[in-house]
Amino acid sequence: MKRQQILYLWLAEGALDTATIGWAFFDGATGAGPALPSSEPPYPTGVAALEDGWFMQQSPSPYVLHPGAEHGTSYLPNEFVFERTVEI
Numbered sequence: 567m568k569r570q571q572i573l574y575l576w577l578a579e580g581a582l583d584t585a586t587i588g589w590a591f592f593d594g595a596t597g598a599g600p601a602l603p604s605s606e607p608p609y610p611t612g613v614a615a616l617e618d619g620w621f622m623q624q625s626p627s628p629y630v631l632h633p634g635a636e637h638g639t640s641y642l643p644n645e646f647v648f649e650r651t652v653e654i
Contacts, residue, residue, distance in 0.1 A: 568651045569595035573602070573620060575612055576642040580626055582612035588642055599652030612646050620648035 576588035586607040593599065602608040609615040616622065624647040 567654055569593075569599060569654050571595060571599055571650050571652060573608065573615065573648040573650075575607075575609065575615060575646045575648065577612055577644045577646060580628070580644050582616070582622075582625075582646065584611060584644075586610055586612075595652050595654050598654035612648075615646075615648050620650050623647045623649050 571594060572592040574590040575586050578584040578587050586609060589607055589609075591602050591604075591608065593601075609618065612622070624645075626644050626646065629643050
């Protein structure tokens with residue numbers, strides 16, 4: 567039986583080879599599939615996730631940078647969504 571796992575990576579910039587600054591992991595296999603670390607980024611970059619067999623489902627839309635906005639707080643804009651199916 568197969569189940570889906572979803573991984574969100576927020577990267578420092580809009581390129582897959584930049585550093586991971588945040589992540590979230592959702593396990594449709596309810597723990598029966600491979601686990602990911604919870605205290606540190608599971609992958610240093612998005613490219614590392616691809617190399618480990620994750621499929622990229624969504625990349626961030628381009629966004630306009632406004633002068634002075636770099637110090638404001640908001641959502642993390644460089645969100646990449648990855649998916650893999652695991653056998654349980």
